[in-house]
Amino acid sequence: MGTAAVVVYGATGHTGRFVVAELRRRGFAAVVSGRDASRLEELAAEWGDVEVRPATVDDAGSLDRALAGAAAVINCAGPFAVTAGPVVGAALRAGIPYLDVAAELEANVATFADHERAAAAAGTPVVPAMAFFGGLGDLLVTAAMGDWTSAEVAHVAYGLSSWHPTSGTRAAGRVSHERRAGRRVRFADGALRYHDDAVTEQDWVFPEPLGRRSVIAEFTMADAVTVPSHVAVPEVRTYMTVEAARDLAAADTPAPEPADELGRSDQTFVVDVVVGSGGVERRATARGRDIYAVTAPLVVEALERVLSGRTRTTGVASAGAMFDAPDFLRALAPYVSVELPH
Structure with missing residues (x-):
């Protein structure tokens, strides 16, 4: 090198x-x-x-x-x-x-x-x-796709135990909010589409031990750009656990603080990806600690x-x-553990 x-x-x-x-x-x-x-x-x-x-x-x-x-x-x-x-x-x-x-x-x-x-x-x-946002989800979707050349939908569900945003996260959020004029965004029918629909919640069943959790539906993240940039999929839907979304929205949520010798916070995450085509689903999951540190x-x-x-x-x-997505994901150990389709 x-x-x-x-x-x-x-x-x-x-x-x-x-x-x-x-x-x-x-x-x-x-x-x-x-x-x-x-x-x-x-x-x-x-x-x-x-x-x-x-x-x-x-x-x-x-x-x-x-x-x-x-x-x-x-x-x-x-x-x-x-x-x-x-x-x-x-x-x-x-x-x-x-x-x-x-x-x-x-x-x-x-x-x-x-x-x-x-x-x-x-x-x-x-x-x-x-x-973490945009890269990890994209790798998981690609690994879950396997030999598929297209899919009908890709779901990316974020199971964060909490979210203590950095000042940079808050600044970027303000810029995005201004650029969208307060509108929300989804990737549907093969394109990013801006809308004013109300925020909705639903349940997502994460792999154990996280299990069933309430999530914000259409909590659209960078995966809505990275995944369809190379995967033939008309819909990319992303979700966020309600607790983490509330942390992010609250103005008084403090910034992350180190909790181990590596400087990581005590936040944990599960990223659960499901791709579907023709009534068949494939799943790939990643687990780790601290969304900023794992980046x-x-x-x-x-x-x-x-x-x-x-x-x-x-x-x-x-x-x-x-990159070779399955090989890349396995190389992230011990920071990230993954479960991929066989």
Whole structure:
């Protein structure tokens, strides 16, 4: 994989710090980047073996300097509606792979729409939403599909024990809310569709021990962009446990706090995927801890595979299109345990 460093843009954020730690754990040299030079210097002093290259998304030259000579860039800086376009552009100018952890639907739509042609022409991998939301669900759907070439529907149910949002999550949510003018969104009849329908609840039967839980129906996440980007499926439906949705909605829910030696919170999750076609269903499930912390092994595993050539395509592609989904999911142990169709 060479000795060139990996740039983490947004390294001082909650998820960014997990990503830098995972890179260092796996032996990568890391460059920390972002707009706050003093915070970057504090991070460098804490770790001692990372290089600092400040950059801002409104200064293309600073981004070019930050990415000069790098092996790849991982964008962890939200809102991605603001950062993704400029950082993808800088990666394409540098001729290096780009990965991000964007959960924002509109930002991911824009990455595919705005950069697909240039990335394909350059033969440069661009992997958006390589995170808990958008990446893990896409990999599970792809693994559940197996030898199917299409499905009638893909369900992605999120069983979170709680949700203590970071400041970045709240900021991204505000941006998305403004861009949608308060409307909700679903993926139906082969397209993202905005609507004003009331929020509804239903039951979802997760694998034991979680079991039957009340969920918010049509709690649409980035899977509604990543899955149909490569799977022939007219409907992608995502669900969220009611308790977690209420945590997210409450203004006084505190940010996550570390509860173990890795800095993870005590939040646990189950992601339960069911794909259906012709009356037959296939299921794939993942379990783990801390949706922010688990994004680090997800995106760094993707990075390792991109840099070592273990990919299935190039240009802009989601996790399920870019990688061997069952093999990727099994490689996430011990952070994620999976149950896949035989």
